[in-house]
Amino acid sequence: MNDAPVAIFDSGVGGLTVASAIAKRLPDEHLVYLGDTARLPYGTKSAETVTRYAVQATRALMRFQPKLIVVACNTASAVALPVLAAAYAPVPVLGVVEPGARAAIAASRGGPIAVIATEGTVKGGAYVRAIHALKPDAKVVQRACPLFVALAEEGWTDGDVPERAAERYLHDIFASAEPPDTLVLGCTHFPVLAGPIAKAVGKAVTLVDSAATTAREVETLLDSRNLRRNAVAKPPTFMGTDAPERFARVGSRFFGRTIAETQVELVDLTP
Numbered sequence: 001m002n003d004a005p006v007a008i009f010d011s012g013v014g015g016l017t018v019a020s021a022i023a024k025r026l027p028d029e030h031l032v033y034l035g036d037t038a039r040l041p042y043g044t045k046s047a048e049t050v051t052r053y054a055v056q057a058t059r060a061l062m063r064f065q066p067k068l069i070v071v072a073c074n075t076a077s078a079v080a081l082p083v084l085a086a087a088y089a090p091v092p093v094l095g096v097v098e099p100g101a102r103a104a105i106a107a108s109r110g111g112p113i114a115v116i117a118t119e120g121t122v123k124g125g126a127y128v129r130a131i132h133a134l135k136p137d138a139k140v141v142q143r144a145c146p147l148f149v150a151l152a153e154e155g156w157t158d159g160d161v162p163e164r165a166a167e168r169y170l171h172d173i174f175a176s177a178e179p180p181d182t183l184v185l186g187c188t189h190f191p192v193l194a195g196p197i198a199k200a201v202g203k204a205v206t207l208v209d210s211a212a213t214t215a216r217e218v219e220t221l222l223d224s225r226n227l228r229r230n231a232v233a234k235p236p237t238f239m240g241t242d243a244p245e246r247f248a249r250v251g252s253r254f255f256g257r258t259i260a261e262t263q264v265e266l267v268d269l270t271p
């Protein structure tokens with residue numbers, strides 16, 4: 001079991017920010033990554049549809065007999081985690097919402113916590129519930145920032161356009177009488193926009209990136225179950241449900257390393 005892969009999925013290539021954080025922290029692990037690029041975005045779809053897609057993605061990953069499944073998509077984590085955990089037990093299923101909530105509580109200096117995410121994640125309220133489960137009196141403000149997903153995919157991660165978008169989305173929250181001291185980047189795509197987001201909210205605000213915190217939780221989980229890989233390191237396996245060329249080109253930016261088109265296997269998740 002130790003040498004089985006860590007399976008990761010996202011609605012697209014954004015979850016490669018999570019895969020990258022896991023690869024940095026656990027360089028010996030074999031990562032199998034599936035991006036449902038044909039059906040992105042999940043963030044604007046209903047909870048029922050996202051859950052159905054997440055079950056199909058996880059089923060495709062099960063052929064690798066993983067030791068752990070990481071739902072590297074905030075929207076899918078927010079709506080589908082209990083269904084996946086029940087369907088694939090005893091394989092542990094880890095989402096990104098709870099690690100992000102824990103990191104936010106740890107980072108906050110007692111002020112309100114802001115969460116930015118997709119429409120689906122905000123509507124479902126999973127971050128608010130996860131934060132309140134840990135700190136019932138925490139004040140949480142949420143904002144959907146769907147345009148950030150497109151900007152990140154386009155590679156417009158610095159300069160005037162993302163800075164103005166960040167300002168427009170976030171100004172009123174951070175100019176309020178009780179501004180948050182912590183901001184959770186509750187979407188896979190947002191860590192690459194951390195520069196313009198930080199500029200819009202100011203230096204006093206701590207940005208919490210659920211990719212890094214999820215990687216830490218993967219490490220903790222593998223260690224607690226004595227599941228670290230013993231065999232020699234193996235390069236990651238990449239799968240997409242559409243357009244391997246785009247997966248490789250855009251995905252390389254999120255992964256922080258070059259992914260070749262030939263490394264991306266095209267898979268069909270429809271039953």
Ligand code: DGL
Pocket residue numbers: 010011012014015040041042043044072073074075076118121149186187188189
């Ligand atoms: N992966 C999604 C998330 O983290 C963002 C992109 C999408 O809407 O599918 O919520």
